[in-house]
Amino acid sequence: MVNLGNAAAAGEESSQGVFGFLDNWKRSANLLGNMWGLRSELGKAGLVLAVQETSEVFGNPAGGMRRGADYDGLTVAVLQMNTQRAFGWYGGTFQVSMEQVHGRNLSADNLDAYQTISGIEADRSTRLWELWFDQKLLDQQALDIKIGQQSLDQEWMVSSNALVFANTMFGWPMVPSADLPGGGPAYPLSALGARAKYWITTPLYVQAGIFSGSPAHDTSGDAQQSNRSGTSFVLNRGIMAIMEFQYVYPGLGAMVSPDEGEALSRIYRIGGWYDSEPFADQYWDNTGTPLASPDSSGIALTHRGAFSFYAVADQMLWRSHVDPNRTFNVFGRVMGTPQADRVPIDFSMNFGFTFKDPLPYRQDDTLGLAMGYTHVSSALGNYDRAVHKYSGAYSPAQGGETYIELMYQCQMTGWLQLQPDFQYIFNPSGGVPNPLHPERRIGNIAVLGLRSNIAF
Numbered sequence: 001m002v003n004l005g006n007a008a009a010a011g012e013e014s015s016q017g018v019f020g021f022l023d024n025w026k027r028s029a030n031l032l033g034n035m036w037g038l039r040s041e042l043g044k045a046g047l048v049l050a051v052q053e054t055s056e057v058f059g060n061p062a063g064g065m066r067r068g069a070d071y072d073g074l075t076v077a078v079l080q081m082n083t084q085r086a087f088g089w090y091g092g093t094f095q096v097s098m099e100q101v102h103g104r105n106l107s108a109d110n111l112d113a114y115q116t117i118s119g120i121e122a123d124r125s126t127r128l129w130e131l132w133f134d135q136k137l138l139d140q141q142a143l144d145i146k147i148g149q150q151s152l153d154q155e156w157m158v159s160s161n162a163l164v165f166a167n168t169m170f171g172w173p174m175v176p177s178a179d180l181p182g183g184g185p186a187y188p189l190s191a192l193g194a195r196a197k198y199w200i201t202t203p204l205y206v207q208a209g210i211f212s213g214s215p216a217h218d219t220s221g222d223a224q225q226s227n228r229s230g231t232s233f234v235l236n237r238g239i240m241a242i243m244e245f246q247y248v249y250p251g252l253g254a255m256v257s258p259d260e261g262e263a264l265s266r267i268y269r270i271g272g273w274y275d276s277e278p279f280a281d282q283y284w285d286n287t288g289t290p291l292a293s294p295d296s297s298g299i300a301l302t303h304r305g306a307f308s309f310y311a312v313a314d315q316m317l318w319r320s321h322v323d324p325n326r327t328f329n330v331f332g333r334v335m336g337t338p339q340a341d342r343v344p345i346d347f348s349m350n351f352g353f354t355f356k357d358p359l360p361y362r363q364d365d366t367l368g369l370a371m372g373y374t375h376v377s378s379a380l381g382n383y384d385r386a387v388h389k390y391s392g393a394y395s396p397a398q399g400g401e402t403y404i405e406l407m408y409q410c411q412m413t414g415w416l417q418l419q420p421d422f423q424y425i426f427n428p429s430g431g432v433p434n435p436l437h438p439e440r441r442i443g444n445i446a447v448l449g450l451r452s453n454i455a456f
Contacts, residue, residue, distance in 0.1 A: 002070075006029035010223065029415055029455065046084070056452065061446055063442070064111045093134040094134075150209075160267065160277075165352070180240070241273065250263045264317065270312075353370070392439075415452070
């Protein structure tokens, strides 16, 4: 996520000359500081501009389809307007964001794993990401309504402690990524819709939304390719409805007595979604014949709609009395669907911990260890068996895929983070044959990488 708070604070910094931003580069939260006065001028109009570049190199010295390394990167620019500061309209926020994806994807080139190793991997493109207006209403801003083009991974199913990890599945989970048309309205895509968030009572919130059922008009191919600019604004592809309850402690306005220690924060979420788009059966065709059979029409039986439920927990377990920044946190997320006949993935989960301020004088660093698991639906496993039965070809039934990730996020300066990363993937794609050597499965994969985040 791009840090808009740091960008807003940078508007107060001064810099003289073309290279004036270098005078304070060690302490500044943004490399370009005040951007030669641009941020100050935008601030007078209620605008905040934030630009972030994420670059990384990942390689697999062992396992996968082939060995090698790739560079990939993502530039995100976010412009946000506070309508009260801009023209006196209370409670409104307007935001537009763009993304530029560059480099190659190691997961596609070398690994062939379901749970891709980096959350920024996507097709190379320059596209509109989000375009929305948010309005706060009622006493104490108890109601919040957002309308427009939205990417759901920014505020739905999110574990705040999991976001420091690199693997894609610590952001947008495996179940919607694999099951929803086009991977659903999540990075690098988004969809038109509206959501309302209501503060029921401290500390309980509910949010509900309805969005386009697909982020692209054409759902038969790569949604990123058919919506390369991010401006398709799809409205004729059914609907995706989603609801989530959140328990947040300490909640907004929570009171803490003077003799009470600092609270161990926690956020619990439960929710579910339904998408009305057609979903293809993973085993049967439209004549009642197995798809793997030579007598099959090759056209899958179509089901109308699919749904899923999920739960997410973030819990702080310990805080140092000497250094309040030093905390130990755990997180977990599970998601599943009983409709295994129409989706390739019927269950996924993530668990892990983060240790903030792990070393002396490194209060902004984070150490983390986590794992992810995904289960291939029984219908798709049966299809694999049927392929072997009818063709005799080597076609092991897919099962589960597991990975672990160990990372250390180091805050080098206010604007630069470096993150060495290690991942190990067990049974890639549930045990599919290697396309380059069809007589055997893809071997377990070891991945090493280094990511950098630069805030401009």
